[in-house]
Amino acid sequence: MNKPLLTIGVTGLNAIDSPGPGVAVIRGLREATSFDCRIIGLSYESLEPGIYMHDIVEKTYQIPYPSAGMEVLMSRLKYIHEQEHLDVIIPNFDAELYSFIKLSDVLKNMGIHTFLPTMEQFEERHKVNLNAFGKKYNIHVPRSKSVYSVNEVQQLEKDYDWPLVVKGKYYDAMLAYNFDQVKSAFNKISAKWGLPIIIQEFIHGTEYNVTGLGDGSGNTIAAVPMRKQYITDKGKAWGGISIADKEILALTDHFLHSTKWYGGFELELMKDKNGRYYLLEINPRMPAWIYLAVGVGQNIPEALTRLAMGWSTDAFTSYEVGKMFIRYAWDMIVDLKEFEQISTHGEL
Template sequence: MSAPPKLLTIGVTGLNAHDNPGPGVAVIRSLREFYRDGLRIVGLAYESLEPGIYMGDMVDVAYQVPYPSTGSAALLERLAEINGQEQLDVIIPNFDSELFNFIKISAQMAKMGIKTCLPTHAQLAARDKINLGDFGTRYHFKVPAFYMLNSVHDIDTAAEGLNYPLVIKGKFYEAQIVNNRETAQKAFYDLSAKWGLPVIAQQYISGTEINVAGLGDGKGNAVSVVPMRKLYITDKGKAWAGITIEDNDLIALGRQFAAASQWKGGFELEIMKDANGDLYVLEVNPRFPAWVYLTVAAGQNQPAALVQLALGNEVKPFKNYQAGKMFIRYSWDEVVDIGSFQQFSAFGRMANTNNNKGQA
């Protein structure tokens, strides 16, 4: 896979970088590692305090886009305005909640010359948390038992069937392990207020937490599969440190998912390996994880390969990766002038003039 000579302009979302970071900055870092000076990054942000906006070595120019709740028409209108200024080649969405709208307008974006590498609405729905049980049954994946919680009163039914501890999950993000009715109710109210209904109560399975980052070509092939074992986990269940591991069963599971779903684009499997060695799929995230740069360090640059797929180029599946590559996440204070913040807040656009292209 060789970098093309043409300067590519790529739009990237997910520029937040708090304790539950979005994948955007890691995706950009991966792209800059591969394309070097042949790349222009257009950051697409929902809020003016997303740190990626102000990272001049990552983002050339940033634009504000409407929240997913405003619908696909508003998104298309805004992207048309941005494209008129930037002539985007590819857009990589990185949030679960925005994918429905991006998929819906993908044909219109293609007419504007903007290419994507996205699953279909049917594929997106099939791996949804509320449909994961049916997906597992159909394609022979082990998944934990779960209940849909549409009201706080459903907790008692779920607890009777699953027993405590159990895991309460938001519709799009976040999960809390609870040990009694009171903490379950609090988790229900917290997560339903943030992400809406239904909330999911899932069987708690003890074991080793493993994540698999993958890329599907939409034809049943896994272009890349890289498994990572979590070494340090935040109170939100996010990996703050991890290490690539060699495990043929995990690689086979990633390939099985790509084949069964015919997935197109990046994905992440959240897996629990129990004491018997059984692999339970806890979630299927329909985009790259925030730790995706680890795939680059291990020898498989998944974001760069996705861009090649989006451009219609042939991408052969990666064969090898390095086990034993670690990532350790850290916080970094990005200091900016108040004028930059005011400019983005007032006009929804800000250009970075201090770019060091090619440095990741």
């Protein structure tokens, strides 16, 4: 039987110490059994390792940063589409999702499919809105409050126990054991990421993650829970193991069912000493460890691509428990000519 050939654009080729998911997503796509694919890399910088992995990426084009605006991004994508005739784009960075979600209709009219959360889903899962999210969907979340001045924290003291987690709007989190530490964390983080600062209750416990895929109608197409076994100093998993946990799977089903989530996602969970799960964060895309899901029998990149194409897709019902992923670093030897090519022409 002839398998269809899809041309798929993938971002997040920065397989570095704090990696983007692109390369792992591509490995899943390459192993897809229901279609063949040509992979077009979409990179922001000249040194993203995926650009130089010619055995898995056919060709890479540089695209402008989201901060340059959608108009500029769109004209670049039009150019790339003229050359490559893309069927699907899988964006993998949080920062670019806003633009791709907004552009998804335009892309669709050009024949480029995406499978992304709606703008409403994207916004309401935002860190700043986590409390409201928990209330709306009846999911335990750590209590948190957005504050605009250090003094507001003093009023929280009576409702919260030490330590507190002080979080930035986009990135960064610090643990504070007293008011002085809150103050210093507040100043440091707000200088970098602006206001508000999120003050969050600290949940003692063990961290779990689950990645999966929602079809937009409330069904779970895939879900694989994992426990991190080795964490880098940047807090990234460098090794992890697939686990069987009915509660996590039930929580994932509930999340997908109640939000009618579209697309890939990762939930960051904390299990406290009473065995209760708290939802800490929702990443609206596949995580960098997505290849573990592929390896245990749920090829999420493949299923997501099928959904994007509008093809019928069966839900995965099982996965292998107790499989591990162990990440490793690998030095490629690259000719300067290649770096020159991507740097001067924006294509390689």
